[in-house]
Structure formats: C-alpha cells, structure tokens
Amino acid sequence: MTPARLDHCKEILERLIAFETVSTDSNFEMIHYLAGLLTESGATVDVMTSPEGGKANIFATLGESRQGGLLLSGHTDVVPVEDQAWSSDPFKMVEKDDRLYGRGTCDMKGFIAACMASLDVLKDASQYQPIHFAFTHDEEVGCLGAHTLVQEMRERDLRPRLAIVGEPTSMRIIEGHKGCCEYTVTFSGTDGHGSRPEIEVNAVEYATQYVTRLLEVRKELEARAPEGSQFVPPWSTINVGALHGGSAHNVIASKATLEWETRPVNMADLNYVKDEMAACQNALIDRMHSVSSKADIHLEIIGETPGLEPMKNNEARDLVSTLTGANGSDLVPFGTEAGLFQGLGMDVVVCGPGSIEQAHKADEFVSLEQLDLCLDMLARLPRALAASA
Ligand SMILES: [Zn+2]
Numbered sequence: 266m267t268p269a270r271l272d273h274c275k276e277i278l279e280r281l282i283a284f285e286t287v288s289t290d291s292n293f294e295m296i297h298y299l300a301g302l303l304t305e306s307g308a309t310v311d312v313m314t315s316p317e318g319g320k321a322n323i324f325a326t327l328g329e330s331r332q333g334g335l336l337l338s339g340h341t342d343v344v345p346v347e348d349q350a351w352s353s354d355p356f357k358m359v360e361k362d363d364r365l366y367g368r369g370t371c372d373m374k375g376f377i378a379a380c381m382a383s384l385d386v387l388k389d390a391s392q393y394q395p396i397h398f399a400f401t402h403d404e405e406v407g408c409l410g411a412h413t414l415v416q417e418m419r420e421r422d423l424r425p426r427l428a429i430v431g432e433p434t435s436m437r438i439i440e441g442h443k444g445c446c447e448y449t450v451t452f453s454g455t456d457g458h459g460s461r462p463e464i465e466v467n468a469v470e471y472a473t474q475y476v477t478r479l480l481e482v483r484k485e486l487e488a489r490a491p492e493g494s495q496f497v498p499p500w501s502t503i504n505v506g507a508l509h510g511g512s513a514h515n516v517i518a519s520k521a522t523l524e525w526e527t528r529p530v531n532m533a534d535l536n537y538v539k540d541e542m543a544a545c546q547n548a549l550i551d552r553m554h555s556v557s558s559k560a561d562i563h564l565e566i567i568g569e570t571p572g573l574e575p576m577k578n579n580e581a582r583d584l585v586s587t588l589t590g591a592n593g594s595d596l597v598p599f600g601t602e603a604g605l606f607q608g609l610g611m612d613v614v615v616c617g618p619g620s621i622e623q624a625h626k627a628d629e630f631v632s633l634e635q636l637d638l639c640l641d642m643l644a645r646l647p648r649a650l651a652a653s654a
Pocket residue numbers: 340372373404432433
C-alpha cells in the first residue's frame with residue numbers, strides 16, 4: 266500500500282479513537298464525522314437515530330442502486346476502560362513500534378478508518394457494484410444497533426448481497442460463529458412456614474425443575490449437532506450461569522432467579538431450545554396455579570445474537586479469498602453482528618485488521634501491518650468487482 270494512504274488511515278483512526286464512544290455514551294459525534302466523510306465522497310447517507318435517542322446507526326451507499334453489491338460493516342462503540350491499567354490515555358492514539366495504541370484501535374475502529382481512507386477506491390469499485398456501509402451503535406452490549414438497522418433494512422428494502430464484517434480476525438476469513446442468547450427467569454412463589462410445603466408454592470423448587478429440563482435439553486442438543494460441524498464443541502450448548510433464591514432453612518422460598526444462556530450453532534437449535542423451555546415454563550405455571558393463582562414464572566430476554574452459520578456456498582467468502590489471497594476459512598468463538606445480516610439472506614464473512622487477543626484489553630493496539638493488509642484488500646475491490654459484475 267502507498268505510504269500516503271496508510272498515513273491518511275492513521276489520521277482518520279486518530280480522530281475516531283478520540284471520540285469516546287463507550288457503549289453507555291452517545292456516538293453522535295463519531296456518526297456525524299463519518300457521515301461527513303461519506304457525503305463528501307458522493308455516497309447516499311442515512312443516519313438512523315435509535316428509538317431511545319442519543320445513539321445512531323449509519324447506512325450509506327456508493328453507487329446507483331441500494332440493492333445488491335457489497336456491505337462493509339463495523340460497530341462504532343467500544344468497551345469501557347475503567348479498572349484497566351493503560352500505559353497512556355486510551356482515547357489518545359499513540360504510535361509505537363509499528364503499532365497504534367488506543368481503545369478501539371483493533372475492535373474495531375481500525376477497520377472503519379481503513380474503509381474511510383479508501384473511499385476513492387471504493388467509489389471506483391461502485392461503478393461495477395454498489396458499495397454499502399453499515400456503522401452501528403451498541404454492538405458490545407448485545408448488537409442493539411444492528412438489530413434495529415437490520416429491521417430498517419428489511420422495511421426499506423435495502424438489500425446488499427454480500428457483507429464483510431470487519432471485526433478483528435487478523436485478516437483471516439471467518440465464516441462461522443455460534444450465537445449467544447441470554448435469559449433471566451424469575452420464579453414467584455408464596456412464602457410460608459417450612460412445615461406446610463403442601464399449601465405454598467416454593468419458587469426454588471420450581472426453579473430446580475426448570476434447571477433439570479434445561480440440562481435434559483442440553484443433552485438433547487448433542488444429538489442434534491449438524492453433520493461435519495467444525496464448532497468446538499460441535500453442538501449447541503446451554504449454561505446455567507446463576508441461581509439465587511430463598512432465605513432460610515425453615516421458610517418456603519417465595520422468589521428465585523435463574524440466569525442461563527445458550528450458544529446455538531444454528532437457528533433451528535435456538536428455536537428448539539426456546540420451544541422446549543416455553544413448554545416447560547407453561548407446565549410449571551399450571552402446577553403452580555393449582556396451589557396459588559399468585560404464583561408465576563417470568564422470562565426476560567437479555568439478548569439474542571444469532572450465530573453466523575457456515576454455508577457451503579458463500580460468495581462473500583469467495584470474494585474475500587480473491588482479495589486477500591487467503592485459502593481456507595475458520596470459525597471463531599466470539600459473536601458478531603454477522604448473523605443478523607445473514608438473517609437478511611446475505612452471504613457474510615468476518616474479516617478485519619487486528620487480533621481479538623488485543624480486543625477489550627488495556628493497551629489495545631492494531632499493527633500498521635494489519636491496517637496495511639486491510640487497505641490492500643479494499644484496494645483490490647474495483648478489479649474484483651469488475652471481474653464478477
Ligand atoms: Zn467488536
């Protein structure tokens with residue numbers, strides 16, 4: 266890559282790092298900065314403010330059509346820096362030993378900076394196929410921005426065909442990861458004297474029956490592992506993360522809360538788990554109600570991020586292989602927004618500069634070499650899209 270382009274990318278990244286876009290805070294300033302760069306380059310830019318306000322997503326397009334073509338996707342938020350021992354101000358980018366340090370350098374403002382520093386080549390590429398950009402808020406707290414963006418894309422018929430999600434993969438091609446779905450279940454019983462269990466509803470006892478069913482379903486998932494699954498383990502998992510309830514030996518427990526998660530390898534498994542647990546919940550509620558109509562079970566969805574399901578045919582994988590020269594692709598154990606885009610019928614891969622090893626840590630960095638590889642990938646897009654147009 267030309268040193269000038271890498272320098273341009275560094276300048277943009279320095280600006281992006283200075284926007285303190287920790288998930289709890291507004292990302293407006295960064296969104297407006299990006300919207301400005303995109304508009305200057307001739308893109309059609311939609312800034313979509315979140316329903317709660319204070320945050321926004323961007324969807325932008327270079328080229329004539331808002332359908333087909335390639336989507337470049339990144340999240341604008343970063344994880345907090347509290348209680349981390351940084352060697353320098355995390356929101357002031359520092360260059361040292363061919364590395365750029367700062368919160369978000371690798372996860373994942375480096376990718377966004379590379380896209381912005383390549384707007385001229387991307388514009389060139391857009392004469393063959395449209396190039397879209399999706400920059401979202403609140404990825405780190407459950408892909409909240411991407412959920413609303415995908416909804417909006419569905420409603421407005423914004424349909425790119427391929428997507429590259431630029432999470433840090435050391436520029437390796439990632440074609441799959443499990444989903445991550447988290448739930449909190451609250452069991453409300455009736456309190457009473459420990460000597461009269463037959464006339465009360467013991468919330469802890471109902472919680473343990475729910476957990477028993479969860480563990481059975483977990484076992485059933487093993488038999489449902491897709492053939493040839495490359496995931497570790499190859500099947501969908503369930504974890505019982507926390508169970509709290511009750512107060513003392515001789516008191517019937519009136520409250521219990523259970524926190525559990527599932528990491529599905531595909532949508533079918535997620536639906537299976539949800540259906541089975543809904544049936545279990547209903548059966549338990551019926552039994553509770555036969556003792557007291559005041560008793561209840563409430564399920565709260567904390568977050569549901571679908572996985573990226575590896576597909577036999579994946580044009581995005583083929584495109585990125587052509588661009589980077591990489592042969593082969595991998596799976597990763599961390600979640601991304603990719604599965605949400607796949608849910609829209611797009612071919613999706615995850616590929617971006619920097620290593621997940623540095624993400625979320627003190628002294629997060631991206632190497633200049635990684636940024637350069639990403640810029641190279643983008644620079645090859647015009648030729649690749651011309652060839653496949
Ligand atoms: Zn990320």
